[in-house]
Amino acid sequence: MDPVPGAGRFAPSPSGDLHVGNLRTAVLAWLFARTTGRSFRLRVENLDRVAPGAQERQLNDLTALGLDWDGPVVRQSDRHEVYTAAITRLEQDGLTYECFCTRREIQEAAAAPHGPEGAYPGTCRNLTAPERGERRQAGRRSALRLRAEAAEWTVHDDLLGDLTGPVDDLVLRRTDGVVAYNLAVVVDDAAAGVDQVVRGDDLLTSAPRQAFLGHLLGLPQPTYAHVPLALNIHGARLAKRDGAVTLTDLRALGRSPGDVLGVIARSLDLAEPGEDVTMTELAARFDPTALPRHPWVFDPGGVRPSSR
Template identity: 60%
Template sequence: MPVPRSTPPEAASRGAGRYAPSPSGDLHLGNIRTGVLAHLCARSTGRPFRWRVEDLDRVQEGAAERQRADLESLGVRIDPPVLVQSARTDRFAAHISALAAAGLTYECYCPRREIQAAPSAPHTPPGAYPGTCRDLDPSTREAARARLRENGREPAIRLRTEHEEVEVADDLLGPVRGVVDDFVLRRGDGVVAYNLAVVVDDGESGIDQVVRADDLASSAPRQAHLAGLLGFAVPRYVHVPLVLSPTGARLAKRDGAVTLRELTALGFDVWAWLGESCGFGPWDGMERALAEFDLARLDRRPVTFTPPEA
Protein backbone atom coordinates (compact mmCIF):
# COMPACT_ATOMS: atom_id res chain seq x y z
CA MET A 1 0.00 0.00 0.00
CA PRO A 2 2.77 2.59 0.63
CA VAL A 3 3.16 5.02 -2.27
CA PRO A 4 6.56 5.84 -3.81
CA ARG A 5 8.69 8.24 -1.80
CA SER A 6 9.66 11.65 -3.15
CA THR A 7 13.06 11.62 -1.44
CA PRO A 8 15.95 9.30 -2.30
CA PRO A 9 16.11 6.17 -0.10
CA GLU A 10 19.69 6.99 0.89
CA ALA A 11 18.55 10.37 2.29
CA ALA A 12 15.80 8.74 4.33
CA SER A 13 18.14 6.04 5.68
CA ARG A 14 20.53 8.43 7.41
CA GLY A 15 18.06 9.70 9.99
CA ALA A 16 17.69 13.29 11.15
CA GLY A 17 16.12 15.60 13.70
CA ARG A 18 13.95 18.57 12.78
CA TYR A 19 12.05 21.64 13.84
CA ALA A 20 8.74 22.39 12.15
CA PRO A 21 7.07 25.62 13.25
CA SER A 22 3.84 26.98 11.81
CA PRO A 23 4.52 30.43 10.27
CA SER A 24 1.61 32.12 12.01
CA GLY A 25 3.81 34.77 13.64
CA ASP A 26 7.16 35.32 15.32
CA LEU A 27 8.47 32.62 17.64
CA HIS A 28 8.06 33.30 21.36
CA LEU A 29 10.58 32.17 23.96
CA GLY A 30 8.86 28.81 24.45
CA ASN A 31 9.06 28.07 20.72
CA ILE A 32 12.69 29.18 20.66
CA ARG A 33 13.53 26.91 23.59
CA THR A 34 11.94 23.92 21.83
CA GLY A 35 13.76 24.72 18.58
CA VAL A 36 17.11 25.02 20.34
CA LEU A 37 16.50 21.76 22.21
CA ALA A 38 15.60 20.01 18.94
CA HIS A 39 18.90 21.21 17.48
CA LEU A 40 20.85 20.12 20.56
CA CYS A 41 19.22 16.67 20.56
CA ALA A 42 20.05 16.17 16.89
CA ARG A 43 23.66 17.38 17.06
CA SER A 44 24.42 15.54 20.31
CA THR A 45 23.39 12.26 18.66
CA GLY A 46 25.22 12.88 15.38
CA ARG A 47 22.08 13.59 13.36
CA PRO A 48 21.56 16.22 10.66
CA PHE A 49 19.07 18.92 11.65
CA ARG A 50 16.33 19.90 9.23
CA TRP A 51 13.77 22.70 8.98
CA ARG A 52 10.17 22.37 7.83
CA VAL A 53 7.61 25.10 7.18
CA GLU A 54 4.17 23.86 8.24
CA ASP A 55 2.15 26.36 6.21
CA LEU A 56 -1.04 24.45 5.44
CA ASP A 57 -3.14 26.60 7.76
CA ARG A 58 -2.57 30.07 9.22
CA VAL A 59 0.28 31.96 7.58
CA GLN A 60 1.61 35.44 8.37
CA GLU A 61 3.61 37.00 5.57
CA GLY A 62 7.32 36.93 6.33
CA ALA A 63 6.92 34.87 9.50
CA ALA A 64 8.69 31.78 8.15
CA GLU A 65 11.74 33.81 7.23
CA ARG A 66 11.82 35.61 10.58
CA GLN A 67 11.44 32.36 12.50
CA ARG A 68 14.39 30.78 10.75
CA ALA A 69 16.49 33.95 11.08
CA ASP A 70 15.84 34.05 14.83
CA LEU A 71 17.07 30.50 15.43
CA GLU A 72 20.02 30.86 13.06
CA SER A 73 21.05 34.03 14.94
CA LEU A 74 21.32 31.80 18.03
CA GLY A 75 23.66 29.40 16.25
CA VAL A 76 21.16 26.81 15.05
CA ARG A 77 22.64 25.23 11.91
CA ILE A 78 20.10 23.88 9.42
CA ASP A 79 20.89 21.12 6.94
CA PRO A 80 19.16 20.84 3.57
CA PRO A 81 16.64 20.10 2.26
CA VAL A 82 14.04 22.48 3.71
CA LEU A 83 10.48 21.15 3.31
CA VAL A 84 7.53 23.46 2.70
CA GLN A 85 4.25 21.66 3.33
CA SER A 86 2.17 23.71 0.91
CA ALA A 87 4.39 22.43 -1.91
CA ARG A 88 3.68 18.82 -0.98
CA THR A 89 -0.08 18.52 -1.28
CA ASP A 90 0.29 15.93 -4.05
CA ARG A 91 2.25 13.68 -1.67
CA PHE A 92 -0.41 13.94 1.01
CA ALA A 93 -3.17 13.20 -1.51
CA ALA A 94 -1.28 10.16 -2.78
CA HIS A 95 -1.04 8.65 0.70
CA ILE A 96 -4.70 9.32 1.45
CA SER A 97 -5.60 7.63 -1.84
CA ALA A 98 -3.48 4.62 -0.90
CA LEU A 99 -5.23 4.33 2.45
CA ALA A 100 -8.63 4.64 0.73
CA ALA A 101 -7.72 1.91 -1.75
CA ALA A 102 -6.92 -0.37 1.19
CA GLY A 103 -10.35 0.31 2.73
CA LEU A 104 -8.86 2.28 5.61
CA THR A 105 -10.74 5.57 5.21
CA TYR A 106 -14.31 6.85 5.22
CA GLU A 107 -16.09 10.15 4.74
CA CYS A 108 -17.30 12.10 7.76
CA TYR A 109 -20.06 14.71 7.58
CA CYS A 110 -20.24 15.70 11.26
CA PRO A 111 -19.90 19.33 12.37
CA ARG A 112 -17.26 19.77 15.05
CA ARG A 113 -19.82 20.84 17.65
CA GLU A 114 -21.65 17.50 17.25
CA ILE A 115 -18.44 15.56 17.74
CA GLN A 116 -17.58 17.50 20.87
CA ALA A 117 -21.07 16.97 22.31
CA ALA A 118 -21.23 13.24 21.53
CA PRO A 119 -20.16 10.69 24.16
CA SER A 120 -16.88 8.96 23.40
CA ALA A 121 -16.50 5.22 23.17
CA PRO A 122 -15.25 3.45 26.32
CA HIS A 123 -11.51 3.75 26.97
CA THR A 124 -11.00 6.44 24.32
CA PRO A 125 -9.64 9.89 25.25
CA PRO A 126 -12.00 12.86 25.70
CA GLY A 127 -13.02 14.30 22.33
CA ALA A 128 -12.29 11.06 20.46
CA TYR A 129 -14.53 10.57 17.44
CA PRO A 130 -17.53 8.35 18.34
CA GLY A 131 -17.80 6.77 14.85
CA THR A 132 -21.05 8.45 13.78
CA CYS A 133 -20.30 8.26 10.03
CA ARG A 134 -18.27 5.06 10.06
CA ASP A 135 -20.87 2.63 8.70
CA LEU A 136 -23.57 4.72 7.04
CA ASP A 137 -25.51 3.27 4.11
CA PRO A 138 -24.89 4.72 0.60
CA SER A 139 -28.14 6.72 0.41
CA THR A 140 -27.47 8.41 3.76
CA ARG A 141 -23.96 9.25 2.63
CA GLU A 142 -25.16 10.81 -0.62
CA ALA A 143 -27.72 12.94 1.22
CA ALA A 144 -25.03 14.12 3.64
CA ARG A 145 -22.68 15.00 0.74
CA ALA A 146 -25.44 17.04 -0.88
CA ARG A 147 -25.99 19.02 2.32
CA LEU A 148 -22.30 19.84 2.54
CA ARG A 149 -22.13 20.86 -1.14
CA GLU A 150 -24.91 23.38 -0.54
CA ASN A 151 -22.64 25.04 2.04
CA GLY A 152 -19.57 24.93 -0.20
CA ARG A 153 -17.88 22.20 1.81
CA GLU A 154 -16.86 18.60 1.34
CA PRO A 155 -16.69 15.61 3.68
CA ALA A 156 -13.76 15.17 5.99
CA ILE A 157 -11.76 11.97 5.50
CA ARG A 158 -11.13 9.81 8.57
CA LEU A 159 -8.87 6.84 9.15
CA ARG A 160 -10.73 3.61 9.90
CA THR A 161 -9.12 2.02 12.95
CA GLU A 162 -9.77 -0.80 15.41
CA HIS A 163 -9.46 1.58 18.39
CA GLU A 164 -6.48 -0.32 19.71
CA GLU A 165 -4.06 1.06 22.29
CA VAL A 166 -0.69 2.02 20.84
CA GLU A 167 2.50 2.61 22.83
CA VAL A 168 5.44 4.71 21.69
CA ALA A 169 8.83 5.30 23.30
CA ASP A 170 9.68 8.78 24.53
CA ASP A 171 13.20 9.56 25.69
CA LEU A 172 11.91 11.93 28.39
CA LEU A 173 8.43 10.72 29.27
CA GLY A 174 9.03 7.00 28.92
CA PRO A 175 6.24 4.92 27.35
CA VAL A 176 3.39 7.03 25.98
CA ARG A 177 0.15 5.11 25.45
CA GLY A 178 -3.09 6.06 23.79
CA VAL A 179 -6.15 4.56 22.14
CA VAL A 180 -6.17 5.40 18.44
CA ASP A 181 -9.58 6.61 17.30
CA ASP A 182 -10.82 7.29 13.76
CA PHE A 183 -8.93 10.57 13.43
CA VAL A 184 -9.15 13.04 10.56
CA LEU A 185 -6.76 12.80 7.60
CA ARG A 186 -8.28 15.60 5.54
CA ARG A 187 -10.53 18.29 6.94
CA GLY A 188 -13.89 19.34 5.56
CA ASP A 189 -12.34 22.48 4.06
CA GLY A 190 -9.99 20.31 1.99
CA VAL A 191 -6.88 21.02 4.09
CA VAL A 192 -4.78 18.01 5.04
CA ALA A 193 -4.85 17.37 8.79
CA TYR A 194 -1.77 17.77 10.96
CA ASN A 195 -1.53 14.09 11.87
CA LEU A 196 -1.32 12.99 8.23
CA ALA A 197 0.99 15.77 7.07
CA VAL A 198 3.51 15.37 9.87
CA VAL A 199 3.75 11.59 9.41
CA VAL A 200 4.25 11.82 5.65
CA ASP A 201 6.77 14.65 5.91
CA ASP A 202 8.79 12.96 8.66
CA GLY A 203 8.66 9.61 6.88
CA GLU A 204 9.65 10.87 3.45
CA SER A 205 12.48 13.05 4.75
CA GLY A 206 13.97 10.38 6.98
CA ILE A 207 13.22 12.06 10.32
CA ASP A 208 13.86 9.53 13.09
CA GLN A 209 13.97 11.93 16.05
CA VAL A 210 11.00 14.20 16.81
CA VAL A 211 11.58 16.84 19.51
CA ARG A 212 8.57 19.00 20.34
CA ALA A 213 6.59 20.38 23.28
CA ASP A 214 4.96 17.85 25.58
CA ASP A 215 1.44 19.09 24.91
CA LEU A 216 1.75 17.13 21.64
CA ALA A 217 2.65 13.85 23.35
CA SER A 218 -0.93 12.59 23.16
CA SER A 219 -0.80 12.73 19.35
CA ALA A 220 2.22 10.39 19.16
CA PRO A 221 0.27 7.08 19.34
CA ARG A 222 -1.98 8.17 16.46
CA GLN A 223 1.01 9.22 14.39
CA ALA A 224 2.93 6.05 15.16
CA HIS A 225 -0.05 3.95 14.09
CA LEU A 226 -0.39 5.87 10.84
CA ALA A 227 3.34 5.65 10.16
CA GLY A 228 3.11 1.88 10.37
CA LEU A 229 0.22 1.79 7.92
CA LEU A 230 2.14 3.93 5.44
CA GLY A 231 5.31 1.88 5.70
CA PHE A 232 7.40 4.41 7.63
CA ALA A 233 9.56 3.69 10.65
CA VAL A 234 8.24 5.22 13.87
CA PRO A 235 10.58 8.01 15.02
CA ARG A 236 12.06 8.33 18.48
CA TYR A 237 10.09 10.96 20.38
CA VAL A 238 11.38 13.58 22.81
CA HIS A 239 8.54 15.66 24.26
CA VAL A 240 10.08 18.54 26.19
CA PRO A 241 8.39 20.58 28.94
CA LEU A 242 6.30 23.60 28.04
CA VAL A 243 7.18 27.17 28.92
CA LEU A 244 4.31 28.70 30.89
CA SER A 245 3.22 32.25 31.59
CA PRO A 246 2.92 33.49 35.20
CA THR A 247 -0.78 32.52 35.09
CA GLY A 248 0.14 28.87 34.47
CA ALA A 249 -1.14 28.91 30.88
CA ARG A 250 1.07 28.10 27.93
CA LEU A 251 3.28 31.10 27.10
CA ALA A 252 1.90 33.22 24.25
CA LYS A 253 2.77 36.46 22.49
CA ARG A 254 -0.07 38.22 24.31
CA ASP A 255 1.86 37.77 27.57
CA GLY A 256 4.22 40.65 26.81
CA ALA A 257 7.83 40.81 25.63
CA VAL A 258 8.39 37.19 24.64
CA THR A 259 9.90 37.24 21.11
CA LEU A 260 13.64 37.25 20.49
CA ARG A 261 13.57 40.78 19.07
CA GLU A 262 11.57 42.14 22.02
CA LEU A 263 13.75 40.45 24.61
CA THR A 264 17.00 41.49 22.92
CA ALA A 265 15.81 45.11 22.77
CA LEU A 266 15.22 44.99 26.54
CA GLY A 267 18.70 43.60 27.20
CA PHE A 268 17.40 40.21 28.32
CA ASP A 269 20.04 37.46 28.21
CA VAL A 270 18.23 34.77 26.23
CA TRP A 271 21.11 32.29 26.27
CA ALA A 272 21.57 32.51 30.04
CA TRP A 273 17.85 31.89 30.53
CA LEU A 274 17.86 28.96 28.10
CA GLY A 275 20.65 27.21 29.98
CA GLU A 276 19.12 27.81 33.40
CA SER A 277 15.63 26.80 32.26
CA CYS A 278 17.01 23.49 31.05
CA GLY A 279 18.79 22.79 34.34
CA PHE A 280 22.39 23.41 33.20
CA GLY A 281 23.13 26.85 34.58
CA PRO A 282 23.56 29.89 32.31
CA TRP A 283 24.81 29.33 28.77
CA ASP A 284 26.60 31.99 26.76
CA GLY A 285 25.96 30.61 23.28
CA MET A 286 25.49 27.54 21.12
CA GLU A 287 29.08 26.32 21.52
CA ARG A 288 28.76 26.01 25.28
CA ALA A 289 25.26 24.56 24.99
CA LEU A 290 26.51 21.83 22.65
CA ALA A 291 29.43 21.06 24.97
CA GLU A 292 27.24 20.74 28.08
CA PHE A 293 23.98 19.35 26.74
CA ASP A 294 22.92 15.94 27.99
CA LEU A 295 19.30 14.89 27.50
CA ALA A 296 19.42 12.79 30.68
CA ARG A 297 20.11 15.99 32.67
CA LEU A 298 17.34 18.07 31.12
CA ASP A 299 14.96 19.45 33.75
CA ARG A 300 11.66 17.70 33.09
CA ARG A 301 9.44 20.20 34.88
CA PRO A 302 7.44 22.93 33.11
CA VAL A 303 9.19 26.29 33.06
CA THR A 304 7.49 29.54 34.09
CA PHE A 305 8.64 32.71 32.33
CA THR A 306 7.80 36.20 33.54
CA PRO A 307 8.34 38.69 30.67
CA PRO A 308 10.54 41.64 31.60
CA GLU A 309 9.02 45.08 31.80
CA ALA A 310 9.87 47.61 29.09
Protein backbone atom coordinates in the same frame (compact mmCIF):
# COMPACT_ATOMS: atom_id res chain seq x y z
CA MET B 1 30.58 0.58 9.38
CA ASP B 2 27.86 1.80 11.71
CA PRO B 3 24.62 2.87 10.01
CA VAL B 4 24.25 6.58 9.40
CA PRO B 5 21.98 8.09 12.06
CA GLY B 6 18.69 9.60 11.04
CA ALA B 7 17.53 13.13 11.66
CA GLY B 8 15.88 15.40 14.17
CA ARG B 9 13.77 18.39 13.23
CA PHE B 10 12.02 21.57 14.20
CA ALA B 11 8.76 22.36 12.45
CA PRO B 12 7.17 25.72 13.30
CA SER B 13 3.93 27.07 11.93
CA PRO B 14 4.38 30.60 10.49
CA SER B 15 1.33 32.05 12.22
CA GLY B 16 3.44 34.63 14.03
CA ASP B 17 6.80 35.17 15.69
CA LEU B 18 8.29 32.40 17.81
CA HIS B 19 8.15 33.08 21.54
CA VAL B 20 10.90 32.00 23.92
CA GLY B 21 9.09 28.74 24.69
CA ASN B 22 9.12 27.86 20.99
CA LEU B 23 12.79 28.87 20.77
CA ARG B 24 13.59 26.69 23.79
CA THR B 25 12.02 23.68 22.09
CA ALA B 26 14.02 24.43 18.93
CA VAL B 27 17.22 24.58 20.98
CA LEU B 28 16.40 21.23 22.57
CA ALA B 29 15.56 19.60 19.24
CA TRP B 30 18.89 20.83 17.84
CA LEU B 31 20.81 19.57 20.88
CA PHE B 32 19.16 16.15 20.80
CA ALA B 33 19.98 15.77 17.11
CA ARG B 34 23.53 17.15 17.05
CA THR B 35 24.69 15.27 20.15
CA THR B 36 23.53 11.94 18.70
CA GLY B 37 25.18 12.42 15.30
CA ARG B 38 21.91 13.10 13.55
CA SER B 39 21.28 15.72 10.91
CA PHE B 40 18.84 18.48 11.76
CA ARG B 41 15.96 19.40 9.46
CA LEU B 42 13.74 22.44 9.36
CA ARG B 43 10.17 22.31 8.08
CA VAL B 44 7.64 25.13 7.78
CA GLU B 45 4.13 23.86 8.52
CA ASN B 46 2.23 26.39 6.45
CA LEU B 47 -0.93 24.52 5.50
CA ASP B 48 -2.99 26.73 7.79
CA ARG B 49 -2.94 30.40 8.73
CA VAL B 50 0.21 32.20 7.62
CA ALA B 51 1.15 35.66 8.91
CA PRO B 52 2.95 37.84 6.36
CA GLY B 53 6.69 37.78 6.98
CA ALA B 54 6.46 35.32 9.88
CA GLN B 55 8.41 32.57 8.15
CA GLU B 56 11.37 34.82 7.43
CA ARG B 57 11.37 36.21 10.98
CA GLN B 58 11.25 32.73 12.47
CA LEU B 59 14.21 31.54 10.40
CA ASN B 60 16.14 34.69 11.26
CA ASP B 61 15.47 34.20 14.98
CA LEU B 62 16.70 30.61 14.89
CA THR B 63 19.85 31.68 13.08
CA ALA B 64 20.41 34.51 15.56
CA LEU B 65 20.48 32.00 18.41
CA GLY B 66 23.09 29.93 16.58
CA LEU B 67 20.93 27.11 15.22
CA ASP B 68 21.78 25.69 11.82
CA TRP B 69 20.10 22.99 9.77
CA ASP B 70 20.88 20.54 7.00
CA GLY B 71 19.38 20.74 3.55
CA PRO B 72 16.77 23.15 2.30
CA VAL B 73 13.83 24.35 4.36
CA VAL B 74 10.82 22.16 3.52
CA ARG B 75 7.44 23.85 3.14
CA GLN B 76 4.29 21.80 3.47
CA SER B 77 2.53 23.94 0.87
CA ASP B 78 4.87 22.39 -1.72
CA ARG B 79 3.96 18.80 -0.84
CA HIS B 80 0.29 18.34 -1.70
CA GLU B 81 1.00 15.54 -4.19
CA VAL B 82 2.83 13.55 -1.54
CA TYR B 83 -0.07 13.86 0.89
CA THR B 84 -2.56 12.89 -1.81
CA ALA B 85 -0.56 9.75 -2.55
CA ALA B 86 -0.63 8.77 1.13
CA ILE B 87 -4.38 9.28 1.32
CA THR B 88 -4.86 7.25 -1.88
CA ARG B 89 -2.95 4.35 -0.34
CA LEU B 90 -5.17 4.39 2.74
CA GLU B 91 -8.28 4.57 0.57
CA GLN B 92 -7.14 1.61 -1.49
CA ASP B 93 -6.58 -0.35 1.70
CA GLY B 94 -10.15 0.39 2.84
CA LEU B 95 -8.94 2.46 5.78
CA THR B 96 -10.90 5.69 5.24
CA TYR B 97 -14.46 6.94 5.32
CA GLU B 98 -16.33 10.18 4.78
CA CYS B 99 -17.42 12.15 7.83
CA PHE B 100 -20.17 14.77 7.56
CA CYS B 101 -20.25 15.78 11.23
CA THR B 102 -19.77 19.38 12.26
CA ARG B 103 -17.48 20.27 15.11
CA ARG B 104 -20.46 21.08 17.28
CA GLU B 105 -22.08 17.71 16.58
CA ILE B 106 -18.89 15.94 17.57
CA GLN B 107 -18.62 17.94 20.80
CA GLU B 108 -22.21 17.17 21.70
CA ALA B 109 -21.93 13.45 20.92
CA ALA B 110 -20.72 10.88 23.40
CA ALA B 111 -17.00 10.22 23.25
CA ALA B 112 -15.72 7.21 21.35
CA PRO B 113 -15.22 4.12 23.53
CA HIS B 114 -11.60 3.88 24.74
CA GLY B 115 -10.68 6.91 22.64
CA PRO B 116 -8.67 9.91 23.78
CA GLU B 117 -10.48 12.92 25.19
CA GLY B 118 -12.34 14.62 22.38
CA ALA B 119 -12.04 11.55 20.18
CA TYR B 120 -14.47 11.15 17.31
CA PRO B 121 -17.41 8.95 18.41
CA GLY B 122 -17.73 7.16 15.06
CA THR B 123 -21.04 8.69 13.99
CA CYS B 124 -20.34 8.37 10.25
CA ARG B 125 -18.19 5.26 10.38
CA ASN B 126 -20.81 2.83 9.13
CA LEU B 127 -23.02 5.03 6.97
CA THR B 128 -24.47 3.27 3.96
CA ALA B 129 -24.02 4.61 0.45
CA PRO B 130 -27.61 5.98 0.39
CA GLU B 131 -27.06 7.71 3.73
CA ARG B 132 -23.90 9.35 2.45
CA GLY B 133 -25.75 10.41 -0.67
CA GLU B 134 -28.51 12.04 1.38
CA ARG B 135 -25.99 14.12 3.26
CA ARG B 136 -24.30 15.26 0.07
CA GLN B 137 -27.63 16.23 -1.45
CA ALA B 138 -28.37 18.24 1.69
CA GLY B 139 -25.23 20.25 0.97
CA ARG B 140 -23.16 18.84 3.80
CA ARG B 141 -19.43 18.81 3.15
CA SER B 142 -17.37 15.84 4.23
CA ALA B 143 -13.99 15.33 5.80
CA LEU B 144 -12.05 12.12 5.29
CA ARG B 145 -11.28 10.07 8.38
CA LEU B 146 -9.01 7.14 9.13
CA ARG B 147 -10.78 3.89 9.90
CA ALA B 148 -8.61 2.90 12.85
CA GLU B 149 -8.83 -0.81 13.50
CA ALA B 150 -6.87 -0.62 16.75
CA ALA B 151 -7.67 0.81 20.16
CA GLU B 152 -4.15 1.75 21.27
CA TRP B 153 -0.53 2.00 20.16
CA THR B 154 2.83 2.14 21.94
CA VAL B 155 5.64 4.61 21.30
CA HIS B 156 9.00 5.17 22.96
CA ASP B 157 9.88 8.51 24.51
CA ASP B 158 13.55 9.07 25.39
CA LEU B 159 12.54 11.03 28.48
CA LEU B 160 9.42 9.17 29.59
CA GLY B 161 9.98 5.60 28.42
CA ASP B 162 7.44 3.44 26.61
CA LEU B 163 4.01 5.02 26.41
CA THR B 164 0.82 3.31 25.30
CA GLY B 165 -2.04 5.56 24.31
CA PRO B 166 -5.39 5.39 22.57
CA VAL B 167 -5.89 5.91 18.86
CA ASP B 168 -9.04 6.99 17.09
CA ASP B 169 -10.50 7.81 13.68
CA LEU B 170 -8.49 10.97 13.14
CA VAL B 171 -9.13 13.37 10.26
CA LEU B 172 -6.93 12.90 7.18
CA ARG B 173 -8.41 15.62 5.00
CA ARG B 174 -10.57 18.45 6.29
CA THR B 175 -13.90 19.60 4.89
CA ASP B 176 -12.13 22.46 3.09
CA GLY B 177 -9.95 19.97 1.23
CA VAL B 178 -6.77 20.76 3.15
CA VAL B 179 -4.80 17.79 4.40
CA ALA B 180 -4.88 17.42 8.18
CA TYR B 181 -1.88 18.08 10.39
CA ASN B 182 -1.60 14.51 11.67
CA LEU B 183 -1.21 13.08 8.18
CA ALA B 184 1.17 15.76 6.93
CA VAL B 185 3.55 15.53 9.89
CA VAL B 186 3.80 11.74 9.67
CA VAL B 187 4.48 11.77 5.93
CA ASP B 188 6.93 14.66 6.15
CA ASP B 189 8.97 13.20 9.01
CA ALA B 190 9.40 9.89 7.19
CA ALA B 191 10.33 11.58 3.91
CA ALA B 192 13.04 13.61 5.66
CA GLY B 193 14.47 10.59 7.47
CA VAL B 194 13.39 11.98 10.83
CA ASP B 195 13.66 9.24 13.45
CA GLN B 196 13.75 11.52 16.50
CA VAL B 197 10.88 13.90 17.23
CA VAL B 198 11.51 16.45 19.97
CA ARG B 199 8.55 18.71 20.79
CA GLY B 200 6.41 20.11 23.58
CA ASP B 201 4.63 17.69 25.88
CA ASP B 202 1.28 19.19 24.90
CA LEU B 203 1.59 16.88 21.88
CA LEU B 204 2.26 13.75 23.91
CA THR B 205 -1.18 12.25 23.32
CA SER B 206 -0.74 12.73 19.57
CA ALA B 207 2.28 10.43 19.42
CA PRO B 208 0.45 7.05 19.54
CA ARG B 209 -2.09 8.23 16.96
CA GLN B 210 0.57 9.53 14.60
CA ALA B 211 2.79 6.47 15.02
CA PHE B 212 -0.16 4.18 14.32
CA LEU B 213 -0.99 6.14 11.17
CA GLY B 214 2.64 5.82 10.07
CA HIS B 215 2.45 2.07 10.65
CA LEU B 216 -0.55 1.82 8.34
CA LEU B 217 1.42 3.70 5.69
CA GLY B 218 4.39 1.36 6.08
CA LEU B 219 6.62 4.09 7.50
CA PRO B 220 9.31 3.65 10.19
CA GLN B 221 8.32 4.73 13.68
CA PRO B 222 10.40 7.51 15.25
CA THR B 223 11.37 7.85 18.87
CA TYR B 224 10.11 10.87 20.74
CA ALA B 225 11.21 13.30 23.41
CA HIS B 226 8.34 15.38 24.76
CA VAL B 227 9.71 18.30 26.75
CA PRO B 228 7.88 20.44 29.33
CA LEU B 229 6.25 23.63 28.11
CA ALA B 230 7.07 27.21 28.99
CA LEU B 231 4.53 28.93 31.25
CA ASN B 232 3.88 32.56 32.11
CA ILE B 233 4.25 33.93 35.62
CA HIS B 234 0.63 32.97 36.33
CA GLY B 235 1.21 29.31 35.49
CA ALA B 236 -0.63 29.36 32.17
CA ARG B 237 0.86 28.29 28.87
CA LEU B 238 3.13 31.03 27.53
CA ALA B 239 1.62 33.10 24.73
CA LYS B 240 2.54 36.21 22.78
CA ARG B 241 0.08 38.26 24.84
CA ASP B 242 2.32 37.76 27.90
CA GLY B 243 4.50 40.77 27.17
CA ALA B 244 8.03 40.74 25.76
CA VAL B 245 8.26 37.06 24.88
CA THR B 246 9.63 37.14 21.33
CA LEU B 247 13.17 37.86 20.22
CA THR B 248 11.97 41.03 18.48
CA ASP B 249 10.25 42.25 21.65
CA LEU B 250 13.28 41.53 23.81
CA ARG B 251 15.65 43.19 21.35
CA ALA B 252 13.52 46.32 21.61
CA LEU B 253 14.27 46.26 25.34
CA GLY B 254 18.01 46.05 24.68
CA ARG B 255 18.39 42.29 25.06
CA SER B 256 20.52 40.44 22.53
CA PRO B 257 19.97 36.96 21.05
CA GLY B 258 22.86 35.86 23.26
CA ASP B 259 20.98 37.10 26.32
CA VAL B 260 17.95 35.06 25.29
CA LEU B 261 20.03 31.96 24.60
CA GLY B 262 21.59 32.37 28.05
CA VAL B 263 18.17 32.43 29.70
CA ILE B 264 17.12 29.33 27.76
CA ALA B 265 20.36 27.58 28.71
CA ARG B 266 19.83 28.38 32.39
CA SER B 267 16.30 27.02 32.20
CA LEU B 268 17.85 23.73 31.04
CA ASP B 269 20.53 23.75 33.78
CA LEU B 270 23.18 24.17 31.09
CA ALA B 271 24.56 27.56 32.14
CA GLU B 272 25.10 29.70 35.21
CA PRO B 273 23.33 33.05 35.69
CA GLY B 274 25.03 35.72 33.61
CA GLU B 275 27.14 33.20 31.68
CA ASP B 276 27.56 33.70 27.93
CA VAL B 277 27.15 30.50 25.94
CA THR B 278 26.98 29.30 22.35
CA MET B 279 25.10 26.37 20.87
CA THR B 280 28.37 24.51 20.44
CA GLU B 281 29.17 24.96 24.12
CA LEU B 282 25.70 23.80 25.09
CA ALA B 283 26.10 20.67 22.97
CA ALA B 284 29.28 19.79 24.88
CA ARG B 285 27.35 20.02 28.17
CA PHE B 286 24.11 18.42 27.05
CA ASP B 287 22.84 15.36 28.91
CA PRO B 288 19.18 14.47 28.22
CA THR B 289 18.93 12.48 31.47
CA ALA B 290 19.73 15.62 33.47
CA LEU B 291 17.12 17.87 31.89
CA PRO B 292 14.55 19.47 34.21
CA ARG B 293 11.26 17.60 34.03
CA HIS B 294 9.05 20.45 35.22
CA PRO B 295 7.57 23.31 33.16
CA TRP B 296 9.66 26.44 32.77
CA VAL B 297 8.11 29.65 34.12
CA PHE B 298 9.31 32.54 31.98
CA ASP B 299 9.39 36.08 33.33
CA PRO B 300 10.31 38.63 30.64
CA GLY B 301 11.79 40.83 33.35
CA GLY B 302 14.31 38.11 34.14
CA VAL B 303 16.18 38.47 30.85
CA ARG B 304 19.25 40.45 31.82
CA PRO B 305 21.97 41.81 29.53
CA SER B 306 25.02 39.58 29.28
CA SER B 307 28.36 40.49 30.78
CA ARG B 308 29.89 41.11 27.37
